Each structure stands twice: as C-alpha cells, then as structure tokens.
Amino acid sequence: MQHVVALDEGTTSARALVFDEQARILGVDQIPVQSSYPHDGWVEQDAERIWQAQSAALRRAIERSGVDIASIAALGITNQRETAIVWDRKTGEPICPAIVWQCRRTADACRALLDAGHGPFVAERTGLVIDAYFSGPKIAWILDHVPDARRRAEAGELAFGTVDSWLIWKLTGGRTHSIDVTNASRTMLLNLETGAWDDDMLSLLGIPRPLLPTVAPSCGVVGLTDPSVLGREIPIAGVAGDQQAALFGQACFRPGMSKNTYGTGCFLLEHTGSQRPVSSHKMLATAASAPTGRAFALEGAIFIAGAAIQWLRDSLGLLESAAESAALAASVPDTAGVYMVPAFVGLGAPHWDSNARGIITGLTQAARREHLVRATLESIAYQARDLADAMEADSGAPLRELRADGGAAANDFLLQFQADILGCPVVRPANVETTAAGAAFLAGLAVDVWSGTDEIEGFWKADRRFEPQMDAARRDELHAGWKKAIHRARA
Ligand code: ADP
Numbered sequence: 001m002q003h004v005v006a007l008d009e010g011t012t013s014a015r016a017l018v019f020d021e022q023a024r025i026l027g028v029d030q031i032p033v034q035s036s037y038p039h040d041g042w043v044e045q046d047a048e049r050i051w052q053a054q055s056a057a058l059r060r061a062i063e064r065s066g067v068d069i070a071s072i073a074a075l076g077i078t079n080q081r082e083t084a085i086v087w088d089r090k091t092g093e094p095i096c097p098a099i100v101w102q103c104r105r106t107a108d109a110c111r112a113l114l115d116a117g118h119g120p121f122v123a124e125r126t127g128l129v130i131d132a133y134f135s136g137p138k139i140a141w142i143l144d145h146v147p148d149a150r151r152r153a154e155a156g157e158l159a160f161g162t163v164d165s166w167l168i169w170k171l172t173g174g175r176t177h178s179i180d181v182t183n184a185s186r187t188m189l190l191n192l193e194t195g196a197w198d199d200d201m202l203s204l205l206g207i208p209r210p211l212l213p214t215v216a217p218s219c220g221v222v223g224l225t226d227p228s229v230l231g232r233e234i235p236i237a238g239v240a241g242d243q244q245a246a247l248f249g250q251a252c253f254r255p256g257m258s259k260n261t262y263g264t265g266c267f268l269l270e271h272t273g274s275q276r277p278v279s280s281h282k283m284l285a286t287a288a289s290a291p292t293g294r295a296f297a298l299e300g301a302i303f304i305a306g307a308a309i310q311w312l313r314d315s316l317g318l319l320e321s322a323a324e325s326a327a328l329a330a331s332v333p334d335t336a337g338v339y340m341v342p343a344f345v346g347l348g349a350p351h352w353d354s355n356a357r358g359i360i361t362g363l364t365q366a367a368r369r370e371h372l373v374r375a376t377l378e379s380i381a382y383q384a385r386d387l388a389d390a391m392e393a394d395s396g397a398p399l400r401e402l403r404a405d406g407g408a409a410a411n412d413f414l415l416q417f418q419a420d421i422l423g424c425p426v427v428r429p430a431n432v433e434t435t436a437a438g439a440a441f442l443a444g445l446a447v448d449v450w451s452g453t454d455e456i457e458g459f460w461k462a463d464r465r466f467e468p469q470m471d472a473a474r475r476d477e478l479h480a481g482w483k484k485a486i487h488r489a490r491a
Helices: 047-065 107-115 119-126 135-145 149-154 163-171 199-205 242-249 306-314 324-330 369-395 412-422 434-446 453-459 472-490
Strands: 003-009 013-019 025-032 072-079 085-088 158-161 178-180 214-216 219-224 235-241 258-262 266-273 284-288 295-302 339-341 359-361 402-405 426-429 462-466
Touching (some): 003 434, 013 047, 013 434, 047 163, 085 135, 107 135, 135 149, 149 158, 158 163, 163 178, 163 235, 178 235, 235 434, 242 266, 242 284, 242 295, 258 369, 266 284, 266 369, 324 369, 324 412, 339 369, 359 472, 369 472, 412 426, 412 462
Parallel strands (some): 072 235, 258 402
Antiparallel strands (some): 003 013, 013 025, 085 158, 258 266
C-alpha cells in the first residue's frame, strides 16, 4: 500500500493530510498561523512560522495516520495564493515579513498603473486585472522599502517565492527554487499564453529576473525532501494554488466543469480547456492544474461570503452559530423584500469596486431577524450568480452544474437557493477536503500511484444534489431586486 501526503498551507492554518490509494484520509493535523495587521489595510505573516507550522503538521499527521514513512510515495502542496516572500539565498532567511494576499499596501501603486492606462496590456499578458491582491506589486514594494534589497535582488542574492516556492525551498534544504504554474499565474509577472515570465511585465513592475523561481507544471517531480525533514528523500510531485487544487480535487477536468468554494469569500472557477480564455466581463483568466500539458480556467472572486454569516453571529449577535442560519432562513418563506449586500471591503468580481460598501435595503416593520439572516445567505448565492452570468457571457455556454465545497457548503438552505437562483444543479461531494485532495491527486498521478484522471474521477462521489425548484419568473424577479441593491451599494 502506498500513501500520498498533502500539505495545505492556508491563510489561517497549516494542515497536512495523509491519503491512501483509495483517496481515503488516514490522518490529519492542523496548526494555526497568525497574521499581524501593523497598519490599516496591511496583513503580514512570519514566513519562518509558516514553515515551522507546516513541517510540524506534516510530522504529526503522519504519526497520527500510523503509516510507515517508507510507504509515502509523494508529497503534494497546496497553498494560499499571491502571498509574497523574499529571502536570502545563502542563509535561507526571509528579509522581511511575508506580505499576505489580503494586504492592501500596494493599492496606490496599482491605482497609478491603472491611471497610466496599463490595464488592457496587463490583462492581455497576464489574464489579471491590476489589483493589490496579486504578488508582483508586493515584490516591488519589498524591493523599494527593505534597505539594499533592490541591489541584492539584481545581484542574484535574493529569492522570491509564493508560499509553495517557500515550502519547496525549505523541504528540499534550499536545493529547489521553483513555483508551480498556477501560483505563477497570480503574480502578474507570468505570460499566461506562454507560461513563462514576461519581460515586459518584469520591467513594468521593476522586478529583476534573478529573483524569480523556475516555473514548473502542477504535476511532476520538482525536488526531493531533504532527509532532515522525514528521514528519507520523498518526491514533491504535485503543487497547486488552493483554488486550482480544489478545481482538481472536485474532478473538474473538462471544459465547462465548475466549482465554487464557499469559505470566508467565494471562488468560482470554470475549467476552460487547453486554450487560454479571454474575459470581456472582468473575470480573471488563470492557469489550471493538469496531469499533462496546459489547462486554463476563468475565475471569479467574491471577498465576503461566509464572513457575512460570521458578522451576523459575532458583530450583530443574531446567531449562536453559523450552522443555525440554515434553519432560521428556512423558517420564513422569503426575505420580506429585504436585500443585504455584504460589500464590507468593496466588491470583487465582476464589479471590482473598492469604494462600494455594505447595505441592507427594503426594510419595513415586518422585517425580523429571520429575514435578515435569510437575506444574508441569499446574498452569497446572488454574488455567485453574478459570477456565473459573467462567465456565461465570456464562454457563451451556461453553467450545467456547479460543484460546491468550503465551510459554508454545509448549509443546505444556501445550496438549494443557489441552485434555484442559478437555474442549474448544485452538487456537494462526500469528500469536502477537495483542496488537499487536489494536491494529493496531482502528486500521486506524477509518481503513478494513480493511473490517470479516469481513476481520480472514480473517487469523486456526490453527497447531495440540489436541483433547481424555482420557476423562471420568480428567479428573474428576485435577481432584478438584487441588481437594484448592488446598484445602491455602489452608488
Ligand atoms: P476559509 O477556508 O475561508 O477560512 P472555511 O471553508 O473554513 O473558510 O469556511 C468558514 C466560513 O464559512 C466562515 O466564514 C463561516 O461563517 C462560514 N460557515 C461555516 N459553516 C456555515 C454554515 N453552516 N452556514 C453558513 N456559513 C457557514
């Protein structure tokens, strides 16, 4: 019996999961990782701590699973994307805190690029919109603010990496400096078409090439773990950013297949095949993971989804638990005309409006707690509908089915309303650990633990399928009300 271990380095914790050949999970460990917020809108983490948490979780998960280290055929890595780390190649020490994807410190620099008219060029080369979210501007910030960093970067003394690169560097004892193509596609430095670093983007953002890792496919051996990590060399064979790993873990291998992850925010990805997609509707075009060759996806990101439920619970005290929201929402037939737009940090795709703010509309004396809770859950589904509409406009084909995962996908009311408002089935898999599974599948495919995507598809089982039950007229009426509410949140 062979085993595959997935490392899942998220924003709030580092996890490790041990899978067997039937993709069953034999052991899990999770260690929290703290963020710090030194200024308004800034988010940082200690890269050393990320590594310590991840390596400890790796050892503990293996211990818990009881498997023999000799049976581990490969490691896979999936990670929070866009977070930027710069370290000294000689000492392996980070030269400053990691700048986390959520950090807005580069917003002014991005505004300047937009004002200078670079938006269309950046979209054409990288598939991305210019936003502080992505790694490239964060790297430029580090080079401009850490003493001597720019000179040292040009001299080849420093290394940049996203969290996957950093973990690979640490796991291999500094022998491998690589980045997987899905993480690279979020730096704003990758030419999405060719899959190589783009010289024009490097010069636009002022990033010296010697800083950059080698771009590697998601599936394939990039290095061997140093014996100091687990006592023997183990191939690191699958790497993907968290959302691309979830797309793979949901067995969305063919064009048109889509998943939505309902966590703090929402990330809807649609596989678009081996041709690079172009969005005319402000979706991101991004690299997807493939066992061989190249694959692409359209992606829409919503900043506040499950976080709005947390807000009802923690800030308003309307809920005891997030799970309670489902029964409360189902206890009323509708929202009594109430709409809630949780634009707490502006709106992401497809609006990209950082000035929008949250609002509640349609209040009357009839509105009760249940209506507000229901309107908040519905807002998650409406936001996903806006993404699906934009993707449909880009791809010309309507969504046929949406695979759901993430913490809030446990909410049956939400998934039923999602199916109703999309007019297409929403399916929740039995294994909701799709992100870790995606990394494990990529690694296992690379070292022949599994034969191909057909075998992986066999592991994917539905837990529950939510069929649309709402008639089209009602759906359109409700959605028209949402559009009005969005308009007001933006005004
Ligand atoms: P992340 O990976 O982004 O930290 P998770 O996938 O763990 O998030 O999901 C946690 C989020 O899901 C929280 O914002 C929480 O409010 C929300 N959530 C969890 N369970 C439910 C539920 N049953 N109904 C609605 N929202 C939920």
